[in-house]
Amino acid sequence: MGQIFHPSTNTFSKVSIFGAVFFLAGVAAFALMFLRSSYVTGVGVVEPQPVPFSHAHHVGGLGLDCRYCHTAVEDSSFAGLPPTHTCMTCHSQIWNTSPMLQPVRESYATDQPLAWNRVHNLSDFVYFNHSIHVQKGIGCATCHGPVDQMPLMWKAEPMTMEWCLDCHRQPERYIRPREEVFNMRYEPPPDQLALGTQLVEEYGIEKARLTDCYVCHR
Amino acid sequence: MPQQQHADGPAPVIAPGYTYATVTDKISAIVLTRRTPRWWFVGAALMFALVMLLLYAVAYLLLRGVGIWGVNIPVGWGFAIINFVWWIGIGHAGTLISAILLLLRQEWRTSINRFAEAMTLFAVACAGLFPLLHLGRPQLFYWLLPYPNTMGLWPQWRSPLVWDVFAVGTYATVSLMFWYVGLIPDLATLRDRSQHRLAQVIYGFLAMGWRNAASHWQRYQTAYYLLAALATPLVVSVHSVVGLDFAAGLIPGWHSTIFPPYFVAGAIFSGFAMVMTIAIPLRRVFGLEDFITMRHLNNMAKVMLATGLIVAYGYLIEIFTAWYSGNQFEWYMTVNRMLGPYAPAYWLMIGANVVVPQLFWSRRVRRHVPALLVISIIVNVGMWLERFIIVVTSLHRDFIPAAWGMYVPTRWDWALYVGTIGLFFALLFLFVRLLPAISIFEMRELVAESERHGEAHPAPRAGEAV
Numbered sequence: 001m002g003q004i005f006h007p008s009t010n011t012f013s014k015v016s017i018f019g020a021v022f023f024l025a026g027v028a029a030f031a032l033m034f035l036r037s038s039y040v041t042g043v044g045v046v047e048p049q050p051v052p053f054s055h056a057h058h059v060g061g062l063g064l065d066c067r068y069c070h071t072a073v074e075d076s077s078f079a080g081l082p083p084t085h086t087c088m089t090c091h092s093q094i095w096n097t098s099p100m101l102q103p104v105r106e107s108y109a110t111d112q113p114l115a116w117n118r119v120h121n122l123s124d125f126v127y128f129n130h131s132i133h134v135q136k137g138i139g140c141a142t143c144h145g146p147v148d149q150m151p152l153m154w155k156a157e158p159m160t161m162e163w164c165l166d167c168h169r170q171p172e173r174y175i176r177p178r179e180e181v182f183n184m185r186y187e188p189p190p191d192q193l194a195l196g197t198q199l200v201e202e203y204g205i206e207k208a209r210l211t212d213c214y215v216c217h218r
Numbered sequence: 219m220p221q222q223q224h225a226d227g228p229a230p231v232i233a234p235g236y237t238y239a240t241v242t243d244k245i246s247a248i249v250l251t252r253r254t255p256r257w258w259f260v261g262a263a264l265m266f267a268l269v270m271l272l273l274y275a276v277a278y279l280l281l282r283g284v285g286i287w288g289v290n291i292p293v294g295w296g297f298a299i300i301n302f303v304w305w306i307g308i309g310h311a312g313t314l315i316s317a318i319l320l321l322l323r324q325e326w327r328t329s330i331n332r333f334a335e336a337m338t339l340f341a342v343a344c345a346g347l348f349p350l351l352h353l354g355r356p357q358l359f360y361w362l363l364p365y366p367n368t369m370g371l372w373p374q375w376r377s378p379l380v381w382d383v384f385a386v387g388t389y390a391t392v393s394l395m396f397w398y399v400g401l402i403p404d405l406a407t408l409r410d411r412s413q414h415r416l417a418q419v420i421y422g423f424l425a426m427g428w429r430n431a432a433s434h435w436q437r438y439q440t441a442y443y444l445l446a447a448l449a450t451p452l453v454v455s456v457h458s459v460v461g462l463d464f465a466a467g468l469i470p471g472w473h474s475t476i477f478p479p480y481f482v483a484g485a486i487f488s489g490f491a492m493v494m495t496i497a498i499p500l501r502r503v504f505g506l507e508d509f510i511t512m513r514h515l516n517n518m519a520k521v522m523l524a525t526g527l528i529v530a531y532g533y534l535i536e537i538f539t540a541w542y543s544g545n546q547f548e549w550y551m552t553v554n555r556m557l558g559p560y561a562p563a564y565w566l567m568i569g570a571n572v573v574v575p576q577l578f579w580s581r582r583v584r585r586h587v588p589a590l591l592v593i594s595i596i597v598n599v600g601m602w603l604e605r606f607i608i609v610v611t612s613l614h615r616d617f618i619p620a621a622w623g624m625y626v627p628t629r630w631d632w633a634l635y636v637g638t639i640g641l642f643f644a645l646l647f648l649f650v651r652l653l654p655a656i657s658i659f660e661m662r663e664l665v666a667e668s669e670r671h672g673e674a675h676p677a678p679r680a681g682e683a684v
Binding site: 036 | 366367368369370371409418419422426427
């Protein structure tokens, strides 16, 4: 009876056993990286809009305060998108013939709202509240990134639960004085931890309860 | 010790007159040379039809949700959990036979361990379906595993249902390892004996270059005993964890400290019943009466009797503690089992698990093959009823009478259950056709041992002429 397996099987078996370790480790690493990649989270991906609205122009260039358009951010759970009226306060006079702004004028004329595409879209089982974060000293840029430098809007942070919990466990690392919340160029001081701990105390933030399920999932 | 056994005169574990070659021939012929019998095709076709039923029931379940079952709000756990516990219990005898009896040097385990281990694997495969399928959202089952996820969440380690994931996962893995390690020398035998090129390559690939070297055997024995020593606490803990699914709850009828050992005893009881149910037709059809002798059946009947008595003790103690506790809910639960709407199931269970196995006290019954088969099937049914009683009667009437209800299984409950029976036997049919159902190399060891005994006591050799 001849040999069943060719001598090259030795190499195959060694490579397959040795390689299996790397293969499995690779699959696991790929899966974990994939879940955090911008393909899944959408971080850094520009969302197309009906009108190419530029935060860089309106905030960085013209120096508008965030609350001029996102009026409800201090009082409501939902920061709100400005209605066409807000655009038309200026654009009835400025660039009022620009073809780029044609959808805005049309919306104003026909009373049909502009269909903006949401960039930060949480699942409906997450009850995010803007006002509480603004009132407790979390700046716009901490979660939304340097919006004043974004010609078109993209996500700066993954908005995963892991990311939310990171701050809810250690808010002192991210908190800032209330009056700096809408300052897009705010730099945390070198003693952020000391200041943060003091602010957490001052604003009455109960860290122990911040990671309970009912805080976000009601 | 062995001499003593001979002096006592029980039937031998292997009929006399066999040599290494004839043992190997006889077992490997089932896989390699004998024509596949017609009953195999008939049986396999029937069982695969049931697998189709299983797939259909699963597909419909995934499409429509668990509401197609008869479960409701008081009785949230129905057939899915009953069948899960039943199948897991059946699997336990395989590990008991292969691991615990190995550690106890019971040589009569040799001719039944291989298919008992296969039975374990297939029973665990059937059992493993239910915890997944009874999830309302089975696609999220992996949330039960501790892996670093983007939610920053981990499983709740205090839930026995999470322990179940690990118990059953480990049990399936270790059983598979144990079974496969046990198969390696036999796969080498099949490799060397098969004439077909494809069979040589497949068995040769699976045998991983086993050469029967002394160094191989030395390491093999160490590994095998280590695995046995690992599997032994595993058997006990896995079914204890399954018992804790109930015992950790606070429902009267569930919250009982006796559950872990009582569940393990019940598992071995039902598992041996299933081994017997399979062994009797197997030895008949393949003519293996010389290997699976009356001594095996006799011993298995004794184990069933012993564990059946432990189970009976469990029933008795449950009733006693319910009375002794002075707790009205506990006592009502007991009365409800005996006289309530599910009383027929309770009394059938008592009949099947407590009364019928008492026949095993009789030597005549233990040596009567058809009786053994009938009793083991009755025990299988009885142990299924036991889990039905525990799950359903405890839930359907508990603390608040406003939350009393009934559980009536639907056709989908039945389809899944019958479907897993089909899956179990379909796998078993494939197994007996493709792999040696009896461990060849361990049978050869038995031949060597009986020869050694033969030299000391010439008497057994006298039967050689037969």
